[in-house]
Amino acid sequence: MIGWGSEATAAEQPNPRHGWEMLARYSAASAALDFDPETTVDTAEKQLGRAAVYLGKYPQTPQNVDQATELLEALVSQPERSDYQAAAYYLLARIEHIFQEDREEQAAVYYRQLRSAYPENRLADNAAVKLAMLQLHALPSDVDDATVKATIARLERPFLKSTLSDFHQVLAAYLLERGELATALNHLSAAQNLRMVAGKNRADLLVQVGRVATLVEQPEKALSAYLSFVKEFPSDTRNYMVIEEMRKLEEARP
């Protein structure tokens, strides 16, 4: 334990909701007291909160990651099922995937355990996106198109529209990197049709659809995406370029 009470300043009484709010605003130190196990009875929520505080501590140290791992492992080993246990699986997977080096296999194990034990959970759904990244990343750099296609066909699909949208965008990024523009366009269009992307990310997606569709000679699709972009994002700095692209596409029409 590293001074839970002494670091807390914002909350008078432990209040996990306040703690989560502080963590959501990147203020791990202000959240510490809210998950203090000694002030009131300890709970799965508090355990998860303490693990999140350790991961958010500044500066980040391996010891803090170890402390978080210890708390999360204790949480997943408890017989009682809870939403917090699902989140603990997710964080353990993320620790292996992004905090540690070369532990992708262990990360995949946690992602799969989460998806199997809590298939309806929002974080479990997102684990499908992370698993897709792991599997594509494991392919050799000279992998042929057929193997990539087969790997993508075998990937577990998320069920929520928002996660499915992310899933398609991740696949599109991988395919664009390989220069498989036509297949990438299918995934970009799928993400666009789900209409889950908002704000600047939507602006980027619309331009991507327009640009890739132009390159694979699907001018109508390109024009439609560019038109949406111009209408929805009139002050975006790319507007001039997009309008020029539209003009060229219009001129090339038979």
Add this chain to the structure above:
Amino acid sequence: MKVQFGYGLIVVATIGALLMTRKNYVATTTQPGTVTIRVAHFTLDPQFRSFLTKAGEAYEKIHPEVRIKQMDVPRQVYPQWQRTQIIGEMAPEIMQFAYFNSGVEDMVMHRFTVLDSWVEKPNPYRDDDQTKGMAWRDTFLDGLNSRDAYNDKLRAYFGIPLIMGGYRFFYNEKMSRERLGGEEEWNFQQFKGLVTRLNDPSVAAGDLRPVMPMSTSNYSSYSWFKMLFGSVTQSLLFSLDRNYDLQIAGRDSALGFLEGRWNYHTEEVQAGLRLMRESSQLMNPGFLQLQKPDGIMEFAQNRSFGVGGAHVDLTYLEELARFEVKEASFPVPDQTHPDYGRYVLGPVSELAGSSSLTLGVLRSPLQEQAVDFLQFLTGSEMVALLREETGWRVSVGDLKQESKLNLKTGYPDVMYDVINTRGNIMAFRQNAYRLHERDGGVEIFAEKMDQEAPAEIRTWVKSQTTTLRRTLRQQEMSIVASWALGLSQEGTGSKNISLDGFLEVNNRQEAEYRGILRFMMRNGHSQ
């Protein structure tokens, strides 16, 4: 007698220092029953300091329990000063973000207040019909989309900008009238001819001092080079665009360089370099060594016709110059230019999309009051005062201001920066003189850059993967927190929009991170 005078001087100096110390102490000490909001910044222009003083006094009138204390720190020492203040827990309540302060992202996340809950609500100090009732965020010209205001890696608002960025060409109106027949706009080929026209004895009215078309300083030349280089490298906006989203960042150019998409012998880059060398003949020698004030003085003393600078420089120029200062588009080649015209796809954009002079609030018991002061600064009355005091293009929406400026839309002006000042800035700085010196030239410079840039770019890309990985790690606690906060909504049918948005950014950034790792492996630059 001399000794007595010396002692007297010491006594007077000691008393003076004590009085100054006392004055400073009083100024920085909160009176009982009041709180002090300290505003630290490095914008030392007298007009801005005067604005902030007047704004502070106006705020104190309506909030008698609050004192506003301005702390202006020279730009050169600001990064170190800012870091020391923050780490030593002595930081003022409000601080200007210093984009040039390396490692600032870490400081922002851990020490500055997330402003999301305020920016979504109306600014109580807006009372004009145009923006009344609008979310504070939407009252800004760029919707708070600048790098300092909104951190898209962390999906949070951290700063409030006061002015818009962007560069302009300023010129001497009297000289234009007397020697150029009152011309107001020039393309590059016309501008080149100004050396002769400005110095023609028949129009110089007996003034035989030589006049250069552009003033001599590293700052003025940078703003012009940025536009010149940007005018002939527009096709690279497409060929280096790895994500197919028509946005080029340093990572695109760095990876593009390592895989051979471009180098300093690429046709468009060579055209940009030739233009830079050619344009340097329109300034006095030594411009790379001379600082911004040197160039401004040269302009103010009628020794150069024009000067490049930021929008905000206009006020300063007007104060120094004894002639009317007018602004225009930078003289760059257009499609009619016999050599460079074939590289020009269209105009270069003058609508620098993002704002600057951004202030953030440090986490402290006074943060609510500090945010309130920022709302006051960007309220109707203070925005008008800021414009009046400084003449700057303010960050808060004003259609009248925008239409008066008449800025050109066009292709983004980013290529000079992403090609020369991101992953290979050391090589560029060390070799820039080779491009301009008498015995140098485009080929000598390009040869040297192609030799020295790869190693620096490789190191830079590796540091980018480290940064991306750190950002992904930082996001995890906030993602789980957003998920936990959404638990109470589950079963009610409402969506956790905050979590969805956060996961989307996290997944996109992780895809980019993995993509760069694969690139480095594939191209033999593995970690």
